[in-house]
Amino acid sequence: MSNPYKPYPVRIDKVIVETEDKNLRSFRLVFLNPEDDKAFDYTPGQFAELSLAGYGEIPIGIASSPTEKGHLLFTVNKVGAVSSALHNMKEGDIMGVRGPLGNSYPLKDMEGRDIVIVAGGFAVTTLRSTITWMLDPANRDKYGKITFVYGARTPGMLLYKDEWRAWQKRDDIDPYITIDREHPDWDGLVGLVPAVLEEANPGSENAVALVCGPPIMIKFTQPVVEKLGFADEDVIMSLENRMKCGIGICGRCNVGPEYVCKDGPVFTKAQLNELPREY
Amino acid sequence: MADMILKKSALADFIKSLSGSYKVFTPSREGQEVKFASNQGKVLLDFQNTLLSPKDFFFPQSERMFEYSTDPAAADAFILKDIATEPEPRLVFGIRPCDARAFVILDRIFKNDQYTDSYWFARREATTLIGLGCQNPCPTCFCLSVGGGPFSEEGLDVLACDLGETLLFKPLTEKGQQALDKAEGLAEADDKTSQEAARIKEQAEAAISSRISTDKIDEKTVMELYEAPHWEVVQERCLNCGVCTFVCPTCHCFDIQDEVAGKVGDRIRNWDTCMSWLFTQHGSGHNPRADKTSRVRQRFMHKFKYIPMKRGGDIGCVGCGRCIMLCPVNIDVRDVVRDMNA
Ligand SMILES: Cc1cc2nc3c(=O)[nH]c(=O)nc-3n(C[C@H](O)[C@H](O)[C@H](O)COP(=O)(O)OP(=O)(O)OC[C@H]3O[C@@H](n4cnc5c(N)ncnc54)[C@H](O)[C@@H]3O)c2cc1C
Ligand code: SF4
Ligand code: SF4
Ligand code: FES
Numbered sequence: 185m186s187n188p189y190k191p192y193p194v195r196i197d198k199v200i201v202e203t204e205d206k207n208l209r210s211f212r213l214v215f216l217n218p219e220d221d222k223a224f225d226y227t228p229g230q231f232a233e234l235s236l237a238g239y240g241e242i243p244i245g246i247a248s249s250p251t252e253k254g255h256l257l258f259t260v261n262k263v264g265a266v267s268s269a270l271h272n273m274k275e276g277d278i279m280g281v282r283g284p285l286g287n288s289y290p291l292k293d294m295e296g297r298d299i300v301i302v303a304g305g306f307a308v309t310t311l312r313s314t315i316t317w318m319l320d321p322a323n324r325d326k327y328g329k330i331t332f333v334y335g336a337r338t339p340g341m342l343l344y345k346d347e348w349r350a351w352q353k354r355d356d357i358d359p360y361i362t363i364d365r366e367h368p369d370w371d372g373l374v375g376l377v378p379a380v381l382e383e384a385n386p387g388s389e390n391a392v393a394l395v396c397g398p399p400i401m402i403k404f405t406q407p408v409v410e411k412l413g414f415a416d417e418d419v420i421m422s423l424e425n426r427m428k429c430g431i432g433i434c435g436r437c438n439v440g441p442e443y444v445c446k447d448g449p450v451f452t453k454a455q456l457n458e459l460p461r462e463y
Numbered sequence: 464m465a466d467m468i469l470k471k472s473a474l475a476d477f478i479k480s481l482s483g484s485y486k487v488f489t490p491s492r493e494g495q496e497v498k499f500a501s502n503q504g505k506v507l508l509d510f511q512n513t514l515l516s517p518k519d520f521f522f523p524q525s526e527r528m529f530e531y532s533t534d535p536a537a538a539d540a541f542i543l544k545d546i547a548t549e550p551e552p553r554l555v556f557g558i559r560p561c562d563a564r565a566f567v568i569l570d571r572i573f574k575n576d577q578y579t580d581s582y583w584f585a586r587r588e589a590t591t592l593i594g595l596g597c598q599n600p601c602p603t604c605f606c607l608s609v610g611g612g613p614f615s616e617e618g619l620d621v622l623a624c625d626l627g628e629t630l631l632f633k634p635l636t637e638k639g640q641q642a643l644d645k646a647e648g649l650a651e652a653d654d655k656t657s658q659e660a661a662r663i664k665e666q667a668e669a670a671i672s673s674r675i676s677t678d679k680i681d682e683k684t685v686m687e688l689y690e691a692p693h694w695e696v697v698q699e700r701c702l703n704c705g706v707c708t709f710v711c712p713t714c715h716c717f718d719i720q721d722e723v724a725g726k727v728g729d730r731i732r733n734w735d736t737c738m739s740w741l742f743t744q745h746g747s748g749h750n751p752r753a754d755k756t757s758r759v760r761q762r763f764m765h766k767f768k769y770i771p772m773k774r775g776g777d778i779g780c781v782g783c784g785r786c787i788m789l790c791p792v793n794i795d796v797r798d799v800v801r802d803m804n805a
Contacts, residue, residue: 435716
């Protein structure tokens with residue numbers, strides 16, 4: 185019987201300080217055993233349990249894309265026991281990864297449609313994975329127009345600068361990168377995500393919206409998404425609940441009858457309408 | 464597989480004859496408390512049920528999952544390793560049918576369409592269960608209303624019935640038959656004895672007066688049940704102490720923690736409870752079940768709505784009555800279910 189709680193050993197290949205407050209770091213991980221790399225077959229939207237011997241495990245969305253071979257990328261906010269311990273780790277250190285876990289964005293169902301991606305703060309992680317995957321030459325033709333609205337408080341709080349700057353130069357994706365207030369180091373868009381989304385006014389005809397962000401952003405973005413004409417079936421969100429097992433057994437992360445770790449974390453707004461607001 | 468009969472005077476020898484092949488557990492009384500113990504001289508037959516549920520045979524309250532070295536000089540430092548122990552063959556004699564059914568419910572929790580909990584099933588497979596039919600049900604028992612009964616066979620390898628001078632053993636699985644084959648003192652039962660056991664079963668079923676209905680719960684939507692006003696009434700009394708979850712044979716929630724001593728560490732899992740505020744607290748401070756109402760509601764919704772919805776129809780409660788007996792403020796699951804079913 186294989187043990188679903190056992191992490192694959194990995195080495196920290198690179199640590200990137202992402203934000204000016206230093207609270208967000210990205211970790212590039214490489215599997216110690218090449219066969220584990222093969223076994224870890226993931227799809228954008230999934231997450232993994234990052235395992236630190238002596239501290240515990242935390243569920244973190246996979247920020248890399250399956251098209252980026254040879255490593256995994258995770259971006260971690262420093263909040264409590266395990267995430268703080270992880271922030272103290274150095275390149276070369278050994279840790280573990282367990283997964284991939286959860287469902288993914290419904291990439292197959294989204295084929296042939298326009299894609300609107302809306303992100304706030306550091307919830308952009310699995311959306312980075314999704315965009316990178318969609319822009320891959322093997323996948324780009326499957327989708328129509330891609331619009332990407334992403335905001336943070338200040339320029340220094342925006343993640344993945346190299347990526348979205350490169351996307352800004354392409355003609356097969358329309359990035360709208362915004363910060364909350366005017367800032368001396370910024371000559372781009374200024375304004376909150378919901379307002380920028382409304383201004384961008386991507387059509388909802390034959391389109392799907394992926395919306396991830398802090399609760400407050402979600403709250404003010406939902407009416408805009410509705411106003412743009414998206415049906416609840418076509419609004420896709422990713423939930424975060426406290427987790428332990430990540431495999432639908434420990435009973436911790438449920439929203440009504442659904443386990444966020446296994447039945448989610450990705451749900452449509454239509455699905456969430458039928459469930460208690462326990463997230 | 465034939466029914467077998469054993470003189471009660473030979474029970475101690477029967478147990479002894481099994482001890483060569485299994486670690487045998489039998490009911491025993493310690494002070495006020497009834498529990499399972501191994502190496503008992505006397506086998507207790509005259510008891511209602513164990514105080515705590517026997518779930519810890521397969522799901523210990525605290526269990527080591529992995530071990531590792533935290534010595535940076537070690538070649539395998541910080542790599543989690545399996546704990547190399549084979550579960551020993553065990554035989555539990557005298558388990559109640561309700562508790563055996565709880566294991567069947569938990570089998571469907573510890574294995575879902577994608578994942579199998581290897582810790583639970585390794586022990587399940589290595590253990591043989593000889594149940595003992597209930598002849599004196601407690602006033603708090605309602606097994607008949609939730610798909611079980613005092614002589615339910617589900618989850619058992621052998622079912623025993625106390626006939627006064629003798630015990631009748633009915634083998635139910637291959638595993639159970641193998642255990643009986645190894646035991647000494649058994650003789651084949653005649654038809655009359657088997658008929659007597661059937662009569663005792665009927666009597667026991669008639670003795671259970673406590674009934675609840677759950678039919679309307681199936682018809683109601685999650686949100687109808689969730690938004691009902693009666694949760695506000697239950698939560699007023701509930702202390703969120705978690706006793707009900709601790710004693711319940713089908714409560715299975717757990718936490719995973721790391722513990723380090725010196726240069727070695729363990730990853731451990733411990734029973735946890737949905738009654739605790741910390742159970743759902745995010746690192747950010749946000750808590751999706753921040754109030755008492757949402758926590759009490761979760762326990763009942765989980766057992767009577769979510770489990771039947773997601774795990775093949777059966778209710779996640781076996782009607783053992785432990786939570787009723789042990790709740791410090793007398794919250795009665797039967798009353799709650801009546802409200803849910805209203
Ligand atoms: C599907 C999913 C994807 C996530 N993706 C990211 C990401 O890409 N980047 C990021 O920074 N954070 C992400 N989070 C949140 C992250 O899991 C928590 O911030 C983290 O678990 C906090 O752990 P801690 O030990 O530092 O905090 P503590 O408060 O000390 O938490 C103790 C334990 O509680 C659990 N826990 C606490 N908060 C959460 C939470 N919000 N979600 C799940 N378990 C929790 C963990 O098991 C943790 O070890 C994600 C959460 C989920 C569920
Ligand atoms: S035992 Fe009673 S008081 Fe304690 S948590 Fe359960 S229902 Fe509430
Ligand atoms: S909920 Fe109460 S009656 Fe039902 S199985 Fe658990 S302890 Fe027994
Ligand atoms: S984290 Fe254990 S059930 Fe979801």
